[in-house]
Amino acid sequence: xxxxxxxxxxxxxxxxxxxxxxxxxxxxxxxxxxxxxxxxxxxxxxxxxxxxxxxxxxxxxxxxxxxxxxxxxxxxxxxxxxxxxxxxxxxxxxxxxxxxxxxxxxxxxxxxxxxxxxxxxxxxxxxxxxxxxxxxxxxxxxxxxxxxxxxxxxxxxxxxxxxxxxxxxxxxxxxxxxx
Ligand code: FEO
Numbered sequence: 001x002x003x004x005x006x007x008x009x010x011x012x013x014x015x016x017x018x019x020x021x022x023x024x025x026x027x028x029x030x031x032x033x034x035x036x037x038x039x040x041x042x043x044x045x046x047x048x049x050x051x052x053x054x055x056x057x058x059x060x061x062x063x064x065x066x067x068x069x070x071x072x073x074x075x076x077x078x079x080x081x082x083x084x085x086x087x088x089x090x091x092x093x094x095x096x097x098x099x100x101x102x103x104x105x106x107x108x109x110x111x112x113x114x115x116x117x118x119x120x121x122x123x124x125x126x127x128x129x130x131x132x133x134x135x136x137x138x139x140x141x142x143x144x145x146x147x148x149x150x151x152x153x154x155x156x157x158x159x160x161x162x163x164x165x166x167x168x169x170x171x172x173x174x175x176x177x178x179x
Contacts, residue, residue, distance in 0.1 A: 006113055007066040009104045014057045015071040016100055021050035023093060026076035027086050036083055036151075038159030042137075043086075045165040052169070053123070060119055083151065084141050091134040098127040133161070 002010075028043030058068040080086050101123045108116040137158065144150025 002061065002064040002066040002116070003111055003113065006104075006108060006111055006116055007061060009107050010057055010061045010066065010116075011069045011071070013100060013104055014054055014061070014068055015073070016097060017050050017054035017057060018070070019073050019076075020093065020097060021047045021054065022073060023076045024050060024090070026078055027080065027090070030078060030080050031083065031086065034083075036155050036158075038155035038157065038162065039083055039086070041162035042158040042165065043090075045162045045169065046090075049165065049169065052172070053126070056122075060116075064115070083154075084138075087134065087138040087141055091131065091138050094127065094130045094134050098124075098131060101127055137161075 024043045024047035028040045028047060031037075031043055032040035061068045080089070101120060105117055105120045105124065108114070108120060137154075140154050140157065141151070144154050
């Protein structure tokens with residue numbers, strides 16, 4: 001049985017993951033409209049991944065005797081200055097999510113809830129990867145600067161990264177379905 005403190009913390013994280021999914025959906029839509037097809041594909045895939053993060057938390061909480069509760073969310077912005085601006089915000093957001101996961105982990109240890117601590121290890125590892133990918137993309141966009149050729153190349157790279165992401169999402173879904 002999970003404590004009320006952990007239940008509250010996980011529900012808050014459920015809200016943040018759903019919010020992340022919507023933020024990336026909005027960024028994906030902006031990228032699509034502004035001619036960055038590869039970035040759009042990557043961000044649409046990222047949005048789906050955030051929903052998967054949310055679902056994983058919902059299942060865990062309900063399986064441990066808690067109750068998952070969805071929350072109201074703010075309308076995500078649709079205004080971005082550039083692709084650089086989008087990915088600066090992606091990295092900032094992932095850093096915020098990492099801090100949030102670390103906080104719940106600390107609470108779980110304080111509460112002697114080692115099962116939740118163990119469960120959160122998956123998120124801790126995932127956040128290292130998410131921050132590292134966002135940083136790598138951001139570095140490349142910064143290198144490309146305003147140069148059209150560089151941004152075009154970067155967009156192609158993002159399309160390839162999106163295809164990889166979709167393949168690993170499919171593999172995870174297949175494993176979860178026991179196929
Ligand atoms: Fe679910 Fe990108 O954090």
